[in-house]
Amino acid sequence: MRKLVQDGTAVVVLSQRADAFLNNAGTWLVLAGGTVAAAGSPAEIVAAGALELAGVVCPRPHTGLRPPAGAGHESGVDGPPALELRDVSFTYRGTQGRGWFRAQPGPPADPVPVLHGLSLAVSAGEILAVAGPNGAGKSTLLRHLNGLLQPTAGSVLVRGRNIGGQPAGRVSADVGLLFQQPRDQLFERTVEREVRFGLERGQPAADQAVQQALAAVGLEHLAGRHPAELPASQQRLLALATVLARRPSVLALDEPTVSLDGHGLAALDRVVRSTTAEGTAVVLVTHDLDYARSIAHRLVRLDAGRLLAAD
Ligand SMILES: Nc1ncnc2c1ncn2[C@@H]1O[C@H](COP(=O)(O)OP(=O)(O)O)[C@@H](O)[C@H]1O
Ligand SMILES: [Mg+2]
Incomplete structure (x- = not known):
């Protein structure tokens, strides 16, 4: 410059x-x-x-990880972990893969394994950060947590229950996934309808759940707006509210800080801290190591589909 x-x-x-x-x-x-x-x-x-x-994002002071999440959470202390991966490997194939491979001249390319024997456990109330470069397999890993993708080998357990073979629609009551691109999960015509979607129709608690989720991310004043009209930071917070409204026991966040402004980052911080205080387990994927260290109890690295201890 x-x-x-x-x-x-x-x-x-x-x-x-x-x-x-x-x-x-x-x-x-x-x-x-x-x-x-x-x-x-x-x-x-x-x-x-x-x-x-x-609301400009300012550089954060370098911090260490938070102390390990200890006992004291009301759920899951003695029971199974909130989330467990056992030796999960994954290769994109067929319709999950890229159709354009077929359009290439010559024989179809061999599918390349993306995840290699991942094992990890996250307890209730714990925040695990997964950092790693682009293409490491972070989003692929998160899509396994709510059953959007099924492991090629190994298993995923939520509160001790193997979710293999269950449709993502059922698992998502327990595991809320915030997509890397919020627009991929916004499709309703108002903010309020967006958050209500996925809650039981006519459920008396639904109104309250919608209000609480919108308030948690600071969007209650925008309930009547069209989601597509919101700036990127508020779209991500709205996507987060749609997930929170279902009160999942596991929250999976894919690059949640991207495009958030300073107010949005503060809201995300509040949500992550308050839901974990209530016993939700959080897995967040990020390439922002400073953010990971500032919020997480534990940090692991995913590199070329393999989990490594973070330095
Ligand atoms: N739908 C898909 N079909 C085939 N390959 C994919 C698909 N999605 C991602 N990949 C490949 O899987 C690898 C991991 O991608 P991804 O999980 O998006 O990584 P990250 O989130 O760490 O950037 C990359 O090589 C990517 O090209
Ligand atoms: Mg990704």
């Missing part, structure tokens, strides 16, 4: 994160609610606290 500026090029960078890279800028404009909320040098803006007010 400096080279461009020296050469006389004006550079405008749009970002919702105040990354170190942006300290190269001479001036920061902070936009909020469609107007300029603050303007000045990076140092002036930081000193005025304008970033947090506007």
Whole structure:
């Protein structure tokens, strides 16, 4: 960027994160609610606290992992783990695989195994972070937790019950999966209907569950809006609310921090901490190690489909 500026090029960078890279800028404009909320040098803006007010994501201080989740959660202390993977391996095949393989000239490519003998257990109230580079198999792993994908070998147990062969629609009452792309799980015409979808129709507690889930992510004032009109950060929070409303015992979050602004990150933090305090087990997948360390009790790495202890 400096080279461009020296050469006389004006550079405008749009970002919702105040990354170190942006300290190269001479001036920061902070936009909020469609107007300029603050303007000045990076140092002036930081000193005025304008970033947090506007919901800009600020670098987090480096922290260690939280102490191990101990006893004291009301459920699952003596029983089976909330979630267990036993020697799970997986290869995409047939309709799960990419149809375009067939369109390639020559013999069809051999399917490549994506997960290799994964074993892990997560207890009630525990937050496990899984970090790893793109393509490591993180999303593939999460799709096994609610039965969207079935292991090629090995088994997945939720509260001690093998979910093999059960449709994802049934497992999802127990395991809530927040997709990597929130738009993949939003399809209703209002925020309120989106959260209500999937709850038992006419269930007296449904109204309350919808209100509580929307309040938990701070979207209660947007109940009548069309999900497609919301900014990306609120779409992710809405997808999270649809999952929370069913009060799952396991929450699986795929790259939950991506596209969240500062307010969204704070809401996600509150939700993860409060649901685990109530005994939900959380598995979150991220490539953001700082985030993983700030929230998780335990961190593992997934690399080329194999689980490794994190350094
Ligand atoms: N539907 C699919 N069909 C075939 N291969 C896939 C499919 N989805 C993902 N893959 C492949 O599986 C590997 C792991 O992908 P993914 O689980 O999305 O990784 P991550 O979430 O860690 O980035 C990648 O090589 C990817 O190309
Ligand atoms: Mg992924």
